[in-house]
Amino acid sequence: MSTDGITWIKATKSGDSGDCVELGVTAGQTSVVYLRDSKNKNGAVLTCTSAGVAAFIDGAKNGEFDTLLG
Numbered sequence: 001m002s003t004d005g006i007t008w009i010k011a012t013k014s015g016d017s018g019d020c021v022e023l024g025v026t027a028g029q030t031s032v033v034y035l036r037d038s039k040n041k042n043g044a045v046l047t048c049t050s051a052g053v054a055a056f057i058d059g060a061k062n063g064e065f066d067t068l069l070g
Helices: 050-061
Strands: 006-010 021-026 029-037 046-049
Touching: 006 029, 029 050, 046 050
Parallel strands: none
Antiparallel strands: 006 021, 021 029, 029 046
């Protein structure tokens, strides 16, 4: 998948360590959100709906995934 035209962002908490995922959107297409590993910018890119990402962020804010952090 070409990542041309995707504006990527990542959490500032990840710093420069590269241990993070990045989310991205293309201009005018906010219903689709892309996700990639920040360490492997040429690797796989997942496509999610913005509603799915919103549900994930809400769950993360509410601690629903805390058990995955070991």
